[in-house]
Amino acid sequence: LAAPRMFLTFKSPHKYQLRAYIYQARDLLAADDTGLSDPFARVAFMTQSMVTERQKNTLSPTWDQTLIFSEVEIYGNPAVLEVTPPEIYIELFDHDTFGKPEFLGRTKGLPMVKLDPADARTPVLQWYNIKRxxxxGGELLAAFELIKIPEEFSPEGSQLTGKDLPFLPPKRGDLYIVPNGIRPVMQRTGIEVLCWGVRNMKKFQLSAVTSPSVRFECGGHVQDSCIIKDTRRNPNFxxxxxxxxxMLPREELYMPPMNINVKDHRQFGRKPTVGVHTLxxxxxxxxxxMAIESGSATPLVPPIQNSSSVQSSEIIINIPEEPKEKKKGLFDKIADTVKVAAVDALSDSPLSIEELDWWSKFYASTNDFEKCKKYHLMKYDTLEVLHTELENSHNYKGFSDFCHTLELSRGKEDNDEEDNTVGEFKGSFRVYPLPPDPSEPLPPRVFQSVPPSDPEECLVRVYVIQATDLQPSDPNGLADPYLEVELGKVKLSTRDEYIPNCINPVFGRLFELKALIPLNKDLKIRVKDYDMLSTDDTVGETVIDLENRYLTKSRATCSLPKTYWEGGVxxxxxxxxxxxxxxxxxxxNRLEGPTFINNTTATVGNKQYNLLDFEKNLPASKHWGPENQRLALHILNMTTLVKEHVEARALFNPLQPSIEQGRLHMWVDIFPNSLGPPAAPFNITPRKPNKYVLRCVIWNTKDVILEEESITGEKMSDIYVQAWMSGIDEKMKTDVHYRSLDGEGNFNWRFVFPFEYQLAEQTMVVRKKEHFWSLDATELKTTPKCIVQIWDNDKFSRDDFIGHLELNLNALPMPAKLSRTCKLTMLPDGVNEVKLVSLFEMKHMKGFWPCYDDSTGKRVLTGKVEMELELVTLAEAEExxxxxxxxxxxxxxxxxxxKRPATSFLWFTSPWKTLKFILWRNYRFVIITTLIILLLVLLIGLFIYSFPEQLSRWIVGNK
Incomplete structure (x- = not known):
């Protein structure tokens, strides 16, 4: 049998009226070749749909239209419908004269349900995201309300009549508009447009964009700019x-977008749209x-009241909080002690300011005091080390205070182009309310003192300090980086001076280029990886907009130091x-002044400044300039102008645009030719190590523990000394002092260790290849240590280790003059304070140093070495x-x-000495006794052998 069928039927549906308030849309997709669209919206609800009117040539249409679905039948309980109303779908299309409309996107919304037409609630316009x-696909500003039509029976009870509904919205022609109370409240608004220029415009239809103009549209109002004659000569308007x-909405939520359309004026009156942007x-x-009335000056900070405020302004680097220190072991404490002692030893050395370099200033600014010589102790100027791009720091907002850079797109997506960006628009806007009464005077314009728009020739200096955390490009996990700088048609490269096997290279390079701003505004700095057999890979690049830095009020052309020097670092x-x-x-900034009362006192605005308030805690320098110039610089440093800095720019690869490839530490100076020639540039060439030679003479050893036991039971050792410089694989050995019976060894042997050393950073530079097949040597920096070891020589087994000694040439313990005073307490152990000196200052040292064995975790004295250490430069070594x-x-x-004792020899190469000094010395009585016994036995044997014969001869002879 067939299963029974069940049906759900409703007696009668409820009737509703839907009112869809479609106000505007923004940032729609472009569907036409012009980069624009002719959009209209279709609203679908239940079984009905309606469309808005069509807007022409826009991506941000304003329909201001109400669509009314008069009677919509909906089954179900109205109370349930009020909680879960059906969804309303809105689809947007582009109208085409020929063919069917092109789909632009879809969104959906929920209506406000009113079961009582007298409900006083009002729907609120809100933005709905459109997606394709x-x-x-943009956003739609709309609101919806669903009103239930009450049922009233006629006297016969056969006809439904509607109760009075809310008033219909007002009309504009045949169309209903969005009624007051829902539509935004309008007010008179002024918009100033700074139409500065266009940049980097790509070709359109195989032709260059040379004569563009810009059309601005906001709220249905249109303004056209003038036409640029030739962008190849001057891309500014x-x-x-x-x-x-x-008249624009008062609330920012309902503010219509600013549509920017760039058109190119071509032959035969053609004006194609070559780029669009929707703000x-x-x-x-x-x-x-009110700020317009009072002026747009940026005030200075209050004048200096006391010296404490000057000191607080010198804090330029925010050092992150140090993590909790872990418990240090014995050898960690020793390392810390040696490090501190090395710094102290350097700080005690005499050093003039002429010996300081720019790197001293840089390392003092990064708190790397081991590398800055005495710079931090002299309290000279430091610079600001930023951890991000300059334009993203200190609330500079990309240096967009004068004009913004807005990317232009083609509008309609082109699958053949990887990047839809076709150029840039340079400009800015100022929006403010105007008096409601047109007869009232307008406030003064904001854009008044606009700089000249003619191109400016500039000298650009690019200082590239170093790169950090570069993405490895080679199979060994490293890279061979070099720099490439591009500005306009000029490209400079350091490929011939690439740095092998390094992901944290120190470049120290200065590039000087000439630029015609704004024609050459994009400075591109690339870090590339050197490859011998294939094309060099781009590790990452960064782009700097020189025009923004040139135009900003923050004066990012050349940063300000803290004090005015006419010489020195x-x-x-x-x-x-x-x-x-x-x-x-x-x-x-419309400030009065500066007015100098004398060379040390000046007035700016209504504030007075005195030079002594700034310099009372600063060390005087012979390189200081005139007082009035110094005071002017101190006042400037209290403003928001860009201070002397090193910025850290993120590097990005076009193949992985969202992944940072490392950081490039650098800064840029821009010098307009109209202001005259600049001073000499800083010398940021990396510090080059000096060549030294360490001569280590091993004179003697004392009290070396005796590791071996001879066949006679004597304790002895065959002593030799081995030494090398840390990081250098070449080791040197003395000859062997054989059969040391009292731990004394005599050598008179010289070790010669050539090495390279950076005095300022107190590091030894080592270059060596990681593998025999490596093409380039890797440069390493390490502590200059001479490692000395005492060994026991074995001919038929592995040599036995006796003790060792590590001598940090920057922090050497003083040697003992006598062997008996040489103890382990001479060496730093993290507990006892030991006087340490630098061999680079002492140049020559001689005495006894203790050697120890710490294989058990505790130091045990195993011998003493008498050495003579002499440090000479390469030139002195050649002399x-x-x-x-x-x-x-x-x-x-x-x-x-x-002069070794006669007992020092190798037994199997000197047999006679072996008999004399080993056998005879210890067994002479045994040997003599044995010889006597052997002689007696021989005599007895001869007697027994010859006695019968002699006896028989004697008997025969007597007969």
């Missing part, structure tokens, strides 16, 4: 100020009209003096040559063969 598949007087929100451009490098810069600052061991030239000092 997974692609963002000759007339760059426009003004809108429009969704104008909030960041809103300003207070902090030499003034700008083309303008501090006083000229201060005068320009006051003029641009006073000395051979290895006792080879020629055997000088400085001349080494005689050691």
């Amino acid at each position: 598949l997974d692609q963002e 000759p007339e760059n100020l426009l003004f809108f007087d429009v 969704k929100s104008m909030e960041e451009f809103r300003i207070d009209p 902090n030499l003034w490098r700008d083309s303008q003096k501090p006083l000229e810069i201060l005068q320009d600052y006051c003029r641009k 006073r040559p000395a051979g290895v061991g006792r080879d020629e030239p055997n000088m400085y000092p001349k080494l005689e063969p050691p």
Whole structure:
């Protein structure tokens, strides 16, 4: 049998009226070749749908239309419907004259349900995201309300009549508009447009964009800029100020977007749209009209009251909080003690300011005091070390205070182009309310003192300090980086000076280029990986907009140091003096002054400044400039102008645009030719190590523990000494002092260790290949240590280790003059304070040092070495040559063969000495007794052998 069928039927549906308030959309997808669309919206609800009117040539249409679905039948309980209303689908299309409309995207919303038509609630317009598949398609500003139509029976009870519904919205022609109370509240608004220029425009339809103009549209109002004659000569607009007087929503939420369309004026009257941009929100451009009345000057900070405020302004680096220190072991404490002692030893050395270099200033700014010589102790100027790009620090906001850089897109997506960006628009906006009464005067314009828009020739200096955490490009996990700088058609490279096997290279390079801003505004710095057999890979690149730095009020062309020097490491490098810069600052910010009462007192605005308040805690320098220039610079340093710095720019690879490939530490100086030639640049060439030679003479050893036991039971050792420099694989050995019976060894042997050393950083530079097949040597920096070891020589087994000694040439313990006073307490152990000296200052040392064995975790004295250490430069070594061991030239000092005891020999190469000093010394009585016994036995044997014969002869003879 068939299963019974069940049906659910409703007696009668409820009737509703849907009102869809479609106000506007923004940032829709472009569907036409012009980069625009002719959009309309279709609203679908239940079984009905309606469409809005069509807007032409826009990506941000304003429909301001109400669609009314008069009677919509919906089954079900109204109370349930109020909680879970059905969804409303809105689809947007582009109208085409020929063919069917093109789909632009879809969104959905929920209506506000009113079961009682007298309900006073009002729906609120809100933005709905539009999507086409997974692609963002813009936003729609709309609201919806679903009103239940009450049922009233006629006297016959056969007809339904509707109770009075809310009033219908007002009409615009045949269309209903969004009613008041729902539509945004409008107010008179002024929009100033700074139409500065266009940049990096790509070709359109195989032709270059040479004569563009810009059309601005906001809230249905349109303004056109003038036309640029030729972007190849000057991409800026000759007339760059426009003004809108429009009625716009008071609330920012409902603010219509600013549509920017760039058109190129071509032959035969063609004006194709070559780029579009939709500025969704104008909030960041809103300003207070009261600020316009009072002026746009940026005030200085209050004047100096006491010295404490000066000191607080010198804090330029935020050092992150140190993690909790772990418990240190014995050898960690020893290392710390040696490090501190090395720094102290260096700080005690005399050093003049002429010996300081720019790297001393840099390392003092990064708190790397081991590498900055005495710079931090002299309290000279430091610079600001940033951990990000300059434009992203200190609330500079990309240096967009004068004009913003807005990317232009083609509008309609082109699958053939990887990047839809076709150029840039340079400009800015200022939005503020205007008086409601048109007869009232307008506030003063914000864009008044606009700089000239003509191109400016500039000298650009690019200082590249170092790179950190580069992405490895080679199979060994390292890279061979070098720099490539590109500005316009000029490209400079350091490929011939690449740094092998390094992901934290120190470049120390200065590039000087000439630029015509804004024609050459994008400075590109790339870090590339050197490859011998294949194309060099790009590790990452960074781009700097030189035009923004040139135009900003923060004066990012050349940063300001803390004090004014006319020589030395902090030499003034700008083309303008501090006083000229201060005068320009006051003029641009509408400040009175500067007025100098005398060379040490000046007034800016209504504030007075005194030079002594700034310099009372600063060390005086002979390189200081005039007092008035110093005071002007101190005042400038209290403003928001860019201070002397090193920025850290993120590197990105076009193949992986969202993954950082490392950081490039650098800064850029820009010097306009109109301001005169700049001073000499800083010398940031990396420090080159000096060549030294360590001569280590091993004279003697004392009290060496005896590891071996001879066949006679005597304790002895065959002693030799081995030494090398840490990081250098070449080891040197003395000859062997055989059969030391009392732990004494005599050698008179010279070791010669050439090495490279950076005095300022107190590090030894080692270059060596990681593998025999490696093409380049890897440069390493390590502590200059001479490692000395005492060994026991074995001919038929492995040599036995006796003891060792590590001598840090930067922090050497003083040697003992006598062997008996040589103890382990001479060495730093993290507990006892030991006087340490630097061999680079002492140059020569001689005495006894203890050697120890710490294999058990505790130091045990195993011997003492009498050494003579002499440190000479390569030039001195060539003037006073000395051979290895006792080879020629055997000088400085001349080494005689050691006078070793007669018992020192190798037993199987000296048999007679073996008999004399081993057998005879210990067994002479046994030997003599044995010889006597052997002689007696021989005599007895001969007697027994010859006695019968002699006896028989005697008997026969007597007969």
